[in-house]
Amino acid sequence: MNQIIVAFITGLTTGGLSCLAVQGGLLASSLEQQLEQQLDLQIEQEIAARRTHRSGKKRSRILVHPRLALPILLFLAAKLAAYTLLGFLLGALGSVLQLNAITRAILLIAVGIFMAGNALRMFNVHPIFRYFAVEPPKFITRYIRRTAKNRESFFAPLFLGALTVFIPCGVTQAMMAVAVGTGNALQGAVLMFAFILGTSPVFFLIAYLAMQLGARMEKWFMRFVAVVILLLGLVSVNSGLTLMGSPLSVTNMVQAAKAAQPDPASALVPQSDGVTLFLSAGNSGYAPRVLHARADTPITLNVVTNRTYSCSRAFVIPALGVEKLLPESGTETISIPAQAAGTVMRYSCSMGMYTGEIVFDQ
Amino acid sequence: MVKKTYRVEGMHCPNCAMNVESIEDDLSGIKQVSASYQKGWMVVEFDEAKVSEAQILAALEKRGYQAFPA
Numbered sequence: 291m292n293q294i295i296v297a298f299i300t301g302l303t304t305g306g307l308s309c310l311a312v313q314g315g316l317l318a319s320s321l322e323q324q325l326e327q328q329l330d331l332q333i334e335q336e337i338a339a340r341r342t343h344r345s346g347k348k349r350s351r352i353l354v355h356p357r358l359a360l361p362i363l364l365f366l367a368a369k370l371a372a373y374t375l376l377g378f379l380l381g382a383l384g385s386v387l388q389l390n391a392i393t394r395a396i397l398l399i400a401v402g403i404f405m406a407g408n409a410l411r412m413f414n415v416h417p418i419f420r421y422f423a424v425e426p427p428k429f430i431t432r433y434i435r436r437t438a439k440n441r442e443s444f445f446a447p448l449f450l451g452a453l454t455v456f457i458p459c460g461v462t463q464a465m466m467a468v469a470v471g472t473g474n475a476l477q478g479a480v481l482m483f484a485f486i487l488g489t490s491p492v493f494f495l496i497a498y499l500a501m502q503l504g505a506r507m508e509k510w511f512m513r514f515v516a517v518v519i520l521l522l523g524l525v526s527v528n529s530g531l532t533l534m535g536s537p538l539s540v541t542n543m544v545q546a547a548k549a550a551q552p553d554p555a556s557a558l559v560p561q562s563d564g565v566t567l568f569l570s571a572g573n574s575g576y577a578p579r580v581l582h583a584r585a586d587t588p589i590t591l592n593v594v595t596n597r598t599y600s601c602s603r604a605f606v607i608p609a610l611g612v613e614k615l616l617p618e619s620g621t622e623t624i625s626i627p628a629q630a631a632g633t634v635m636r637y638s639c640s641m642g643m644y645t646g647e648i649v650f651d652q
Numbered sequence: 653m654v655k656k657t658y659r660v661e662g663m664h665c666p667n668c669a670m671n672v673e674s675i676e677d678d679l680s681g682i683k684q685v686s687a688s689y690q691k692g693w694m695v696v697e698f699d700e701a702k703v704s705e706a707q708i709l710a711a712l713e714k715r716g717y718q719a720f721p722a
Contacts, residue, residue, distance in 0.1 A: 414664070420690045423666045428686065432673070446666070 294484045297465060300599070301488020361447040362498055366490045368451030373462075374483040376455050380469040381478020392534065392608065395642070399530035405523030412516035462489075532642030534608055537634075541645050567591045567648065569637075571616055573600040575644035576637070585631035585650040591624040604640035613640065653683060655697045656705070658719040660712070663689045668717070675711045679703045693722055 407422030465485045469478035531539035560568045564584040570577045571593050583589045593605055595616045603616045607624070616622050629635065629650040638645040660672060672687035672694050681703025687694035696708060712719050 412664075417692060420692070423689060 293468070294480055297468070297481050297485040298488040300465065301485040302491065303488075306489040306492025359498060362494055365447040365451035366493055368448040369454045370483065370486045370490065372452040372455040373486040374479050376466070377469045377482025378475045378479035380466055380482075382475035395530040395533035395608075399527050402523045402526030402528075402530060405526060406520055407523075409516040409520035409523060413513070529642035532636075532638050532645055533606065533640070537636075539642070541638075541642065565589060569593045569646070571595045571598055571602040571605060573598055573602070575602055576646040579646045581646070581648045583626075583629070583648050583650050585633070586628050588628050589626040589648075591626055591648070593622045593624065595619055595621075600644075601639040601641055602644045605637065606640050607635060607637045609635050653697060653699055655695060657693055657695050657722040658709075659722045660687065660692060660694050660717050660719050662717040663687070663692065665689065669694075671715055672712065672717055675708065675715065678711045678714075679707060682708065694719065 404422060407419050410416070411419035411422050462485070465482065469481050528539050528541060532541045537543070562568050562581055562583075564582065565587055567581050567583055567589060569581060569591060572595075581591075593614070593616055595603065596619050598616065598618055603618070605614045605616050605622070606612065607626075610626065612624055614622050614624065626635070626648070631650055633650040635648040635650070636645065637647065663669060663672065666689045669687040669689040673685045676682050676685050679698075681699045681701070683697040683699065685694055685696050698708065709719050
């Protein structure tokens with residue numbers, strides 16, 4: 291029971307914000323369709339009002355009360371259901387279902403391209419971008435139209451909410467690992483349910499407040515949403531590139547620019563001597579950001595955590611295929627085979643949000 | 653019963669396709685409307701004896717869209 295309460299509190303405190311950073315784009319994509327739909331309805335009502343007052347009387351402005359809480363709740367409910375199911379499978383099937391770093395990187399890049407394409411569609415850049423929109427199957431739209439008798443498509447938020455299961459943030463991945471550790475389908479399901487339930491209030495509050503504001507600003511806000519989706523898409527692509535260890539990612543370029551600057555956080559761990567390296571994995575990333583190692587010599591990397599609860603616990607070295615879930619407090623030792631002089635080995639958290647590198651030069 | 657394809661202007665999200673298809677409910681002579689936001693068109697299957705093309709286009713305009721024979 292304790293584990294479940296901890297999972298809920300972790301979701302409520304760190305999980306919500308961390309997941310919003312990674313999955314916020316999907317939520318924005320689903321709400322964007324809802325906003326567009328409301329604008330359509332408003333335009334239709336205005337057309338009807340114009341007809342009614344065609345004789346030159348003063349035209350009244352009809353405002354549509356925004357009903358955005360429902361799609362957000364649907365998104366979160368679908369997410370909750372999908373993760374509960376995932377928890378069930380993880381508990382039952384163990385680590386078989388875990389995605390490796392490269393698969394996640396490809397997925398992040400794909401999601402990023404999807405989001406950027408959607409943003410360009412909203413800007414009406416070219417009709418080709420319409421193919422980035424999620425178009426529900428005809429039988430579903432027909433079913434919704436004929437049975438629900440309303441204009442709201444619930445498919446997009448439901449579908450996209452369930453899709454978040456494929457892009458878990460670092461904290462979620464840590465929780466997924468715990469679900470695997472339960473070794474019990476029901477316990478895994480309850481654990482993931484508690485965690486995702488914990489993340490939901492933050493998701494809901496931020497999204498709802500943002501969208502209420504948007505309904506008032508009408509079309510201008512649609513452009514703002516498009517810009518946000520575009521930025522989140524680019525961030526997602528960048529995270530994917532970082533996770534692949536690509537020097538082309540913005541994170542790694544900034545890293546390279548900062549390499550010459552002293553890093554005060556590096557004082558928290560013992561000094562590295564070129565063969566035995568010490569790296570601190572804290573709540574706000576890794577320190578020092580650049581480690582110098584001796585070339586042509588096997589290296590021991592000690593990753594030290596001290597009450598670390600952030601994404602940085604999911605530690606990845608793409609070049610070596612290393613993926614470790616670090617303890618909250620303790621030291622994880624990783625052996626690195628000899629590398630040629632000039633090699634730059636990048637490491638990051640499993641979502642590519644925190645990064646650093648080992649330079650083999652001594 | 654005839655089947656005609658129209659290019660539709662004014663759709664700017666997938667939900668618009670659903671709105672376009674709603675003219676099925678407005679006019680009794682229409683058997684089926686299949687609209688695609690991605691392709692920007694709709695295919696209407698209707699009974700010419702019961703409903704005219706002009707009525708269909710007018711029903712669509714009422715919903716905020718414009719259609720042109722493809």
